Amino acid sequence: MDQTDAANVLKDVSSELLTCMQCGTCSGSCPSGRYTSMVTRKIVRMARVNKRVLKDINLWMCTTCYTCQERCPRQIKITDAILAIRTITVHDGCILPEHRRVSQLVLQYGHAVPINDAVKQKRKKLGMEALPETVHKYPDALLDVQTILKSCKFDELVAEGQEE
Amino acid sequence: MKKLSLYLGCITPNRYPGIEKATKLCLDKLNIDWVDLKGASCCPAPGVFRSFDKTTWLTLASRNIILSEEMERDVLTICNGCYASLADANRELKEDHTLKKSINFHLDTIGKSFKGSVDVRHIIELFYDELGPQKITKMIQRPVNLNVALHYGCHLVKPSAERKLGSTENPTFFDELIEATGAKSIDYPDKMVCCGAGGGVRSALLDQSLAMLNHKLARIKEAGVDCIVNACPFCHLQFDSGQAEIKEKLGIEYNIPVLHYSQLLGLAFGYSPQELGIDLNLITNNEFFETLKKSD
Ligand code: SF4
Numbered sequence: 406m407d408q409t410d411a412a413n414v415l416k417d418v419s420s421e422l423l424t425c426m427q428c429g430t431c432s433g434s435c436p437s438g439r440y441t442s443m444v445t446r447k448i449v450r451m452a453r454v455n456k457r458v459l460k461d462i463n464l465w466m467c468t469t470c471y472t473c474q475e476r477c478p479r480q481i482k483i484t485d486a487i488l489a490i491r492t493i494t495v496h497d498g499c500i501l502p503e504h505r506r507v508s509q510l511v512l513q514y515g516h517a518v519p520i521n522d523a524v525k526q527k528r529k530k531l532g533m534e535a536l537p538e539t540v541h542k543y544p545d546a547l548l549d550v551q552t553i554l555k556s557c558k559f560d561e562l563v564a565e566g567q568e569e
Numbered sequence: 570m571k572k573l574s575l576y577l578g579c580i581t582p583n584r585y586p587g588i589e590k591a592t593k594l595c596l597d598k599l600n601i602d603w604v605d606l607k608g609a610s611c612c613p614a615p616g617v618f619r620s621f622d623k624t625t626w627l628t629l630a631s632r633n634i635i636l637s638e639e640m641e642r643d644v645l646t647i648c649n650g651c652y653a654s655l656a657d658a659n660r661e662l663k664e665d666h667t668l669k670k671s672i673n674f675h676l677d678t679i680g681k682s683f684k685g686s687v688d689v690r691h692i693i694e695l696f697y698d699e700l701g702p703q704k705i706t707k708m709i710q711r712p713v714n715l716n717v718a719l720h721y722g723c724h725l726v727k728p729s730a731e732r733k734l735g736s737t738e739n740p741t742f743f744d745e746l747i748e749a750t751g752a753k754s755i756d757y758p759d760k761m762v763c764c765g766a767g768g769g770v771r772s773a774l775l776d777q778s779l780a781m782l783n784h785k786l787a788r789i790k791e792a793g794v795d796c797i798v799n800a801c802p803f804c805h806l807q808f809d810s811g812q813a814e815i816k817e818k819l820g821i822e823y824n825i826p827v828l829h830y831s832q833l834l835g836l837a838f839g840y841s842p843q844e845l846g847i848d849l850n851l852i853t854n855n856e857f858f859e860t861l862k863k864s865d
């Protein structure tokens with residue numbers, strides 16, 4: 406999905422967002438809202454009126470637990486909307502540094518969490534091979550992963566040096 | 570049951586290999602036909618990658634599924650996040666021909682194409698649907714005498730429109746599988762609440778993530794259990810590494826052992842905690858190992 410697709414998704418949900426009655430069930434159910442500055446109801450309200458929400462750090466405090474979406478009395482696909490707004494944000498170049506780093510790991514190793522020496526030792530201790538049967542063990546497979554990521558221009562999307 | 574290929578994801582093989590070993594031991598004990606899904610990559614993680622770029626997410630996910638299609642085997646996942654990514658990608662590509670065509674364009678660069686000929690399963694719904702708790706009880710050799718705080722994890726049951734596993738507020742299927750091992754599933758407040766790891770929150774906003782985890786751990790501690798059981802290595806990592814981080818940052822020590830379901834089931838098949846890698850967690854509680862010895 407590129408940015409226009411994401412905008413279309415958001416347009417699809419925004420007719421839904423308009424039915425929001427600001428009851429607050431979403432915020433009340435949100436595990437994040439209990440401990441962070443995130444207020445789900447506000448994100449829904451901001452997303453339907455303007456784009457300020459795009460630069461809002463609260464957008465990244467959602468764990469995508471889907472509780473709000475399950476409980477919304479108007480059946481608004483809240484979590485899906487948050488994901489769609491994130492896509493637009495990312496394509497605007499706003500990526501948190503840690504997320505950029507995880508993305509680079511996938512480009513380099515094919516794993517968001519690659520192996521390290523300590524875990525290789527743990528594997529041996531368990532009588533397992535040091536490397537798992539994943540891209541870690543098969544260089545050709547890793548090359549395939551890198552090829553399709555390039556084809557999708559994921560390397561450009563998460564390249565360093567963009568606005569953060 | 571269709572033949573399976575075991576998809577490992579990232580955290581299981583690269584952080585908690587005990588879960589990988591326990592899963593393989595259990596699959597063999599249950600006479601399930603499985604092979605390694607060789608050359609698989611990150612699913613990719615639904616929280617970050619799905620929200621970054623849907624095309625990338627679908628293309629990478631479908632490559633993993635294709636590796637299993639080539640062997641005519643269903644994909645078996647042991648992680649809620651991998652399940653969310655692979656099952657959702659599989660369904661979307663099966664349902665939407667235009668979308669499939671656009672993803673196959675990228676896959677063509679490595680000479681592959683998505684067919685849509687296999688299913689993606691999660692080990693818990695597979696055990697429940699294909700074997701059932703009663704059959705598992707009959708097959709185990711050493712019932713475990715433990716009080717368990719079960720954590721379902723969000724993406725096993727939600728969004729319910731896609732998962733179709735029944736109630737998201739009060740599900741019971743996983744509890745039944747816990748009790749099939751002889752253990753007791755102890756109820757606790759906010760049992761269905763998120764552990765706080767998902768959506769890229771743990772990786773980018775650790776303090777917020779740990780605040781959510783601390784809430785769950787406090788409820789679990791009050792319930793007085795022997796251990797936490799999950800079916801997701803990311804929740805597992807959050808509960809295990811997160812306890813160490815909370816101790817360091819907030820000075821609160823919970824010391825509750827964390828087990829993936831395959832490790833609990835492994836105990837019930839008579840394997841030792843060491844064979845199942847339970848002692849390789851960050852949180853190693855000696856009292857817990859003593860309890861296990863006593864029930865021998
Ligand atoms: S639960 Fe639904 S209707 Fe209520 S405030 Fe949230 S989005 Fe609006």
Ligand code: SF4
Pocket residue numbers: 431434435436437438445466467468469470471472473474483484
């Ligand atoms: S999906 Fe996100 S916004 Fe909704 S309840 Fe969960 S953490 Fe909160």
